[in-house]
Amino acid sequence: MEQSSNKTADIICQALSERIQRGEFAAQGRLPGERLLSEQFSTTRITLREALGQLEAQGLIYRELRRGWFISSPRLVYNPLHRSHFHAMAERQGRAAQTEVIDAHPVSASSMLAEKLAIAEGDEVYRIRRLRRIDGRAVLYVEHYLNPRYFPNLLNLDLTQSLTDLYLTRYDIRYGRVRFTILPGPLPALAAPLLKVATGSPALFITRINRDQHDRIIDCDCEYWRYDALCVDVEAQGIS
Structure with missing residues (x-):
């Protein structure tokens, strides 16, 4: 049967x-x-x-x-080696991107977050939580954790914009080295309803720890993607 x-x-x-x-x-x-x-x-x-x-x-x-x-529209192609922000990445692929700010305020760093940002546990960090859409479909919930030392008064700015652009135009800060971790995992309770799926649904969890042009750790991004909306595609040069 x-x-x-x-x-x-x-x-x-x-x-x-x-x-x-x-x-x-x-x-x-x-x-x-x-x-x-x-x-x-x-x-x-x-x-x-x-x-x-x-x-x-x-x-x-x-x-x-x-x-x-x-x-489904075609999956968004994501190459971690390309230092491009969400809206530019979508535009290059002929897609329309939108960003919605859920909330943005200072929080105390947990021990895990403090280790990622190379600060002390309990230190103040900026947390920005955003929902991102492609062609009107919610595909990404992201939490940005920033060291406020490098971005004074950033929470007063228009955070629907690209943080990459704000870093450069407001603070003369450009991305340098970055560390990526990509893992499958369940969507957290806050993210699932925003992405219109059940809590615990599978997601692609991408953590990025970003340094600036002076090699200072400036922020950490925790991205939860709908697994059916993203294609990670990387092409690297051969090693001699």
């Missing part, structure tokens, strides 16, 4: 994939509801969701909590 169910899901997945490729759902930008699709394919919701999960894994569709399944 299980093999039969898997086979049925594969058939439904292939049929829906072909319909998506033909642009059948392009006008609505989303698939019909699961109940209607189950009726169309004369199958159970369990088998249908298995097929939809396959399409999601292929990057053809994505789900929003309590809203249904939507046709």
Whole structure:
């Protein structure tokens, strides 16, 4: 019975994939509801969701909590070696980017954060939490932790802008070395509803510890990406 169910899901997945490729759902930008699709394919919701999960894994569709399944745009290509900010990266790929500030205020550094920023536990840092969208779809929740020593009064500025640009134009600070850590993990409780998925849903967690042109550690970014919205692509020169 299980093999039969898997086979049925594969058939439904292939049929829906072909319909998506033909642009059948392009006008609505989303698939019909699961109940209607189950009726169309004369199958159970369990088998249908298995097929939809396959399409999601292929990057053809994505789900929003309590809203249904939507046709996916191409994944945003992210090359950590390119020191480019979010909006510029999206623009180069023909995409429209938007940034929403959730909150921004001073907080005390935890022991883990203090180690990343090379400061003392309990020292004050600026925390900026933002939600970022591509083509109207929320794809990234990010927490920025800044050493306020280098950015006086930054919290009074328009933080929907690129921090990279603000660093340069307001403080004459440019990025230098950077350390990346990329791990899979669950979305935190605050991020999940903002990204319209269930708490604990899988995410791609990227931590960046940034230094400036003087090799001072200036900030740490904690990025939580919807795993179905991002493609990490790196090309490095050969080592002789």
